[in-house]
Amino acid sequence: xxxxxxxxxxxxxxxxxxxxxxxxxxxxxxxxxxxxxxxxxxxxxxxxxxxxxxxxxxxxxxxxxxxxxxxxxxxxxxxxxxxxxxxxxxxxxxxxxxxxxxxxxxxxxxxxxxxxxxxxxxxxxxxxxxxxxxxx
Amino acid sequence: xxxxxxxxxxxxxxxxxxxxxxxxxxxxxxxxxxxxxxxxxxxxxxxxxxxxxxxxxxxxxxxxxxxxxxxxxxxxxxxxxxxxxxxxxxxxxxxxxxxxxxxxxxxxxxxxxxxxxxxxxxxxxxxxxxxxxxxx
Amino acid sequence: xxxxxxxxxxxxxxxxxxxxxxxxxxxxxxxxxxxxxxxxxxxxxxxxxxxxxxxxxxxxxxxxxxxxxxxxxxxxxxxxxxxxxxxxxxxxxxxxxxxxxxxxxxxxxxxxxxxxxxxxxxxxxxxxxxxxxxxx
Amino acid sequence: xxxxxxxxxxxxxxxxxxxxxxxxxxxxxxxxxxxxxxxxxxxxxxxxxxxxxxxxxxxxxxxxxxxxxxxxxxxxxxxxxxxxxxxxxxxxxxxxxxxxxxxxxxxxxxxxxxxxxxxxxxxxxxxxxxxxxxxx
Amino acid sequence: xxxxxxxxxxxxxxxxxxxxxxxxxxxxxxxxxxxxxxxxxxxxxxxxxxxxxxxxxxxxxxxxxxxxxxxxxxxxxxxxxxxxxxxxxxxxxxxxxxxxxxxxxxxxxxxxxxxxxxxxxxxxxxxxxxxxxxxx
Amino acid sequence: xxxxxxxxxxxxxxxxxxxxxxxxxxxxxxxxxxxxxxxxxxxxxxxxxxxxxxxxxxxxxxxxxxxxxxxxxxxxxxxxxxxxxxxxxxxxxxxxxxxxxxxxxxxxxxxxxxxxxxxxxxxxxxxxxxxxxxxx
Numbered sequence: 001x002x003x004x005x006x007x008x009x010x011x012x013x014x015x016x017x018x019x020x021x022x023x024x025x026x027x028x029x030x031x032x033x034x035x036x037x038x039x040x041x042x043x044x045x046x047x048x049x050x051x052x053x054x055x056x057x058x059x060x061x062x063x064x065x066x067x068x069x070x071x072x073x074x075x076x077x078x079x080x081x082x083x084x085x086x087x088x089x090x091x092x093x094x095x096x097x098x099x100x101x102x103x104x105x106x107x108x109x110x111x112x113x114x115x116x117x118x119x120x121x122x123x124x125x126x127x128x129x130x131x132x133x134x135x136x
Numbered sequence: 137x138x139x140x141x142x143x144x145x146x147x148x149x150x151x152x153x154x155x156x157x158x159x160x161x162x163x164x165x166x167x168x169x170x171x172x173x174x175x176x177x178x179x180x181x182x183x184x185x186x187x188x189x190x191x192x193x194x195x196x197x198x199x200x201x202x203x204x205x206x207x208x209x210x211x212x213x214x215x216x217x218x219x220x221x222x223x224x225x226x227x228x229x230x231x232x233x234x235x236x237x238x239x240x241x242x243x244x245x246x247x248x249x250x251x252x253x254x255x256x257x258x259x260x261x262x263x264x265x266x267x268x269x270x271x272x
Numbered sequence: 273x274x275x276x277x278x279x280x281x282x283x284x285x286x287x288x289x290x291x292x293x294x295x296x297x298x299x300x301x302x303x304x305x306x307x308x309x310x311x312x313x314x315x316x317x318x319x320x321x322x323x324x325x326x327x328x329x330x331x332x333x334x335x336x337x338x339x340x341x342x343x344x345x346x347x348x349x350x351x352x353x354x355x356x357x358x359x360x361x362x363x364x365x366x367x368x369x370x371x372x373x374x375x376x377x378x379x380x381x382x383x384x385x386x387x388x389x390x391x392x393x394x395x396x397x398x399x400x401x402x403x404x405x406x407x408x
Numbered sequence: 409x410x411x412x413x414x415x416x417x418x419x420x421x422x423x424x425x426x427x428x429x430x431x432x433x434x435x436x437x438x439x440x441x442x443x444x445x446x447x448x449x450x451x452x453x454x455x456x457x458x459x460x461x462x463x464x465x466x467x468x469x470x471x472x473x474x475x476x477x478x479x480x481x482x483x484x485x486x487x488x489x490x491x492x493x494x495x496x497x498x499x500x501x502x503x504x505x506x507x508x509x510x511x512x513x514x515x516x517x518x519x520x521x522x523x524x525x526x527x528x529x530x531x532x533x534x535x536x537x538x539x540x541x542x543x544x
Numbered sequence: 545x546x547x548x549x550x551x552x553x554x555x556x557x558x559x560x561x562x563x564x565x566x567x568x569x570x571x572x573x574x575x576x577x578x579x580x581x582x583x584x585x586x587x588x589x590x591x592x593x594x595x596x597x598x599x600x601x602x603x604x605x606x607x608x609x610x611x612x613x614x615x616x617x618x619x620x621x622x623x624x625x626x627x628x629x630x631x632x633x634x635x636x637x638x639x640x641x642x643x644x645x646x647x648x649x650x651x652x653x654x655x656x657x658x659x660x661x662x663x664x665x666x667x668x669x670x671x672x673x674x675x676x677x678x679x680x
Numbered sequence: 681x682x683x684x685x686x687x688x689x690x691x692x693x694x695x696x697x698x699x700x701x702x703x704x705x706x707x708x709x710x711x712x713x714x715x716x717x718x719x720x721x722x723x724x725x726x727x728x729x730x731x732x733x734x735x736x737x738x739x740x741x742x743x744x745x746x747x748x749x750x751x752x753x754x755x756x757x758x759x760x761x762x763x764x765x766x767x768x769x770x771x772x773x774x775x776x777x778x779x780x781x782x783x784x785x786x787x788x789x790x791x792x793x794x795x796x797x798x799x800x801x802x803x804x805x806x807x808x809x810x811x812x813x814x815x816x
Binding site for chain 6: 010012013014015033034036038039040041042043080081082083086087126127
């Protein structure tokens with residue numbers, strides 16, 4: 001009997017999409033206004049899904065307060081009010097597209113969960129654009 | 137060609153998380169303010185997903201009005217404006233965590249659906265905390 | 273040049289609507305299932321609007337962090353995961369209808385704001401039912 | 409490493425549910441007020457999910473601008489501010505239930521995606537009623 | 545001490561914007577695709593605000609169940625799943641723009657409220673376009 | 681008979697809150713992590729309300745397409761995917777707090793509206809923090 005427990009969180013950050021090994025014109029052609037050299041930013045909305053068995057003693061798959069605190073320490077404290085390109089080590093050599101961010105978040109959270117539990121992460125870059133990663 | 141038909145519903149209820157076989161301190165340690173002896177409550181938002189084949193005559197997987205009425209009779213009439221711990225039989229010996237509630241709802245709806253159809257139930261306890269169960 | 277600064281917050285609580293000086297039948301007739309003796313509950317969503325002049329030094333009408341903390345200490349800490357009828361002093365002799373709750377919240381916040389600032393409070397009892405009070 | 413990229417879009421359209429080979433009474437019995445001969449309408453909200461590998465050069469599964477433009481040309485331009493029964497060829501002989509519409513949208517989008525990518529389409533007919541199709 | 549009580553409701557309807565005394569080209573020039581002769585439609589979201597004094601006996605400005613039923617009988621039953629141009633008498637000689645619809649709804653509700661109460665009506669034609677009328 | 685017509689829009693931008701005439705410690709004390717020298721960003725959601733009389737010929741207070749295009753040319757084209765501090769002239773000597781941004785937007789839109797019409801602008805910096813300005 002596997003149930004999924006989900007928690008929404010959010011963080012605000014600046015970023016830009018560009019490759020240092022490309023000229024400005026190529027960055028502009030591929031990434032458009034997202035390559036603006038002075039950055040732009042988003043209110044990222046995050047949903048973390050953890051799937052596992054219900055503990056018959058507590059009725060919990062996972063204490064949602066523990067999940068909330070894990071998201072805070074691993075994601076919000078690391079990303080909130082930061083410039084992803086400049087201030088977050090994972091994106092020193094990785095373009096902070098929504099796709100790459102969601103994989104980085106997954107990889108930061110995964111080691112803290114029980115191996116019997118499944119993890120899926122959804123990241124909204126805007127209310128209309130979002131991505132999902134489940135580690136496969 | 138299997139399509140999922142989904143319906144949102146809601147109910148308002150009181151509950152508390154505690155075990156009668158635990159002392160107050162242990163309940164407080166595990167369940168925190170959710171163990172408040174005088175109860176607290178939520179606007180539960182419910183999403184019921186039914187997956188099946190499209191009937192070529194009607195273009196329906198399932199008449200959404202039938203699904204709406206089923207949710208009303210099985211869930212809303214049973215849970216809305218109730219104290220889950222005190223007034224809902226399924227929680228007499230089961231802690232009404234979101235996880236346990238979603239499983240109870242699944243088990244109440246499942247017998248009313250065709251065996252060829254799949255069921256998945258999502259329950260929001262708050263806008264940021266929610267659970268999902270698909271019967272496996 | 274007056275600008276309104278707004279902050280959303282929320283709390284979860286149990287309540288019931290009834291008058292001790294009425295018989296059960298009269299309470300049932302007036303308040304319906306909201307008078308359930310075992311309580312029910314809601315995820316209350318709160319919006320606090322403060323209107324005032326922009327401070328030319330900071331560009332703030334009011335530091336939103338200060339407003340957030342004020343809402344936490346005056347409202348969330350007092351109401352969250354509580355039974356309003358039993359555990360919140362303001363409702364010992366006042367029915368906790370949404371109307372009365374929004375006035376109580378207004379009265380708790382008003383003394384903490386500058387007299388040059390206007391206050392308006394909106395309270396959602398459910399996503400479809402809400403109330404507003406501005407102190408007049 | 410497969411990631412899902414999602415895009416929300418919308419269109420407004422009129423429709424009715426009825427079968428020309430049924431009498432009015434039968435249409436009314438099965439489709440209720442949805443069979444109103446003068447039509448009614450909806451703000452359809454659409455979510456398109458595309459799952460594939462991240463391109464290591466761009467960090468994209470798919471350029472979301474390309475997906476946005478594809479949805480516009482294939483779905484919005486074809487359906488927005490249209491009467492689905494009268495003006496959209498796919499529904500000349502197919503009842504425009506939400507289930508049938510989501511399958512039509514899937515079939516219009518599928519040929520434009522790489523065969524290595526998976527497609528799932530979600531369609532909200534109202535905020536409480538929605539459907540999903542993934543081509544199986 | 546005046547408090548506003550608000551209720552959200554909704555209805556789905558078809559409409560078109562056109563003047564019979566204009567040629568098609570002029571209708572097209574002014575109303576664009578909204579003038580489509582075969583109609584299109586919307587999920588109209590409605591918010592009704594009633595402002596008045598709190599009854600000290602009940603703690604209500606107005607029983608929200610009474611307001612809900614009033615909206616149902618006056619608005620939902622009259623407009624839901626209807627073609628506004630063809631089937632709703634108020635729009636026989638009045639273009640069903642959002643502006644005109646919100647005034648019609650106001651005028652239908654106003655006589656049912658106490659003269660000491662204020663009424664304001666908000667109507668969402670789409671999630672991004674909406675109108676408001678308060679009778680002045 | 682004055683009706684309000686409203687349009688939602690959005691833009692994504694980077695910003696930081698700081699005063700060049702203050703030392704870093706003072707900026708940090710007043711603006712906290714919002715003063716991060718490498719910027720952070722937001723998905724700004726914008727609501728523009730225009731109040732005026734209904735034109736009896738068209739049934740419009742203002743053609744919502746005209747309002748949409750005005751918001752695009754005056755606000756979205758100027759702010760979207762920009763660094764407000766560095767790339768938007770209005771904030772060269774004005775801290776881009778939400779309060780100051782909403783006043784700037786008001787001042788950019790006001791000259792394009794008829795003097796008989798009222799304007800109110802709401803700006804969401806995050807889903808929980810927002811501001812409003814009506815030109816007084």
